Amino acid sequence: MSLKCKACLLGxxxxxxxxxxxxxxxxxxxxxxxxxxxxxxxxxxAVFVQGCxxxxxxxxxxxxxxxxxxxxxxVESVLDEIRANGLVRDVTLSGGEPFxxxxxxxxxxxxxxxxxxxxxxxxxxxxxxxxxxxxDRPAVGQLLESTDVxxxxxxxxxxxxxxxxxxxxxNQRIIDVRKTREAGTVxxxxxxxxxxxxxxxx
Numbered sequence: 001m002s003l004k005c006k007a008c009l010l011g012x013x014x015x016x017x018x019x020x021x022x023x024x025x026x027x028x029x030x031x032x033x034x035x036x037x038x039x040x041x042x043x044x045x046a047v048f049v050q051g052c053x054x055x056x057x058x059x060x061x062x063x064x065x066x067x068x069x070x071x072x073x074x075v076e077s078v079l080d081e082i083r084a085n086g087l088v089r090d091v092t093l094s095g096g097e098p099f100x101x102x103x104x105x106x107x108x109x110x111x112x113x114x115x116x117x118x119x120x121x122x123x124x125x126x127x128x129x130x131x132x133x134x135x136d137r138p139a140v141g142q143l144l145e146s147t148d149v150x151x152x153x154x155x156x157x158x159x160x161x162x163x164x165x166x167x168x169x170x171n172q173r174i175i176d177v178r179k180t181r182e183a184g185t186v187x188x189x190x191x192x193x194x195x196x197x198x199x200x201x202x
Contacts, residue, residue, distance in 0.1 A: 025075045027104035030064035030096050032078075034085050039092035040120040040149065040166055041191060045082050049096035049105065054124035058157035060168065064096040075108050082112065093147075094122040099130060102139035109146035121147040124154040127175055127186060149189050150175045 028050040033039070036046040048061060050070030063069065082091060091112050098105040098121055109119050121143065123130065127150060134141030144150070151166060152173050159169035166174060179187040 025104055025107050026072050027075050027078060027101060027108065028067070028070045028072050029078070030061065030070045032081065035087070036092065038166070039094055039122070040090060042090055043088055044090045044092050044120070045085055045088045046092045046094055047078060047082075047108070048094050049098050049101050051100055052095050052097040052124065053100060054097060054154050056124065056155040056157075058160065059155060061095065067100075070096075075104055075111075078108060079111060082117075083115075089116065090118040090120070092120040092122065097124055099123050099125055099133070099140055099143065102137060102143050106139045106142035106146060109143055113146045119147050120149045120151065122151045125152060127152045127173070127180070144177060147177050150177050 030048040030050040032048065033046040036044045039046045048064055050064055051067035052059075052065045055065055059065065082088070091109075093105055093109065105121075109121070113119055125133070130140055130144060130152075134144065150173075152175060153169075153171050156169040156171050159171050161170060164170060164172075173186065174189045176187045176189040
């Protein structure tokens, strides 16, 4: 493990203590994008959390890796910011690593889902590992439950392709979480393309 990754893990321990001891539900944010068109289909509000222990070489947000960086905000303030944007009804949680702040991200996703927003979540973990993690940390399962589509797996530089949509490397999967739960096996997300038909009056 590199010195940089060791520093990330030390920072993660510090962040968890800071979050658990706080009086309100806080989330450490790297940044946000109010009009993203690359973090899922359509116009979306993207929330990039701070802190990631994967330390993938070639990461497009390397500044989001340290757990002691970014800005600590309340979940409520992030919700207010998203609600104030009247153009979006879909939100993407990315990072950083959302599942390394599962309590805060699960709370954010749960409340957004309750208000009718669609939720995509990006993670460097694979879906099967998240299911195992959820057995010890319920918030991981709660975040999965509020996620419509999960883009899973680490970024692998050798598998990078600019031809891929909504993911950086070909090992990453775009998973339809609801259909996956129903089927008991991973079901990949497929975009519903609008089919234009000839009107009967023509």
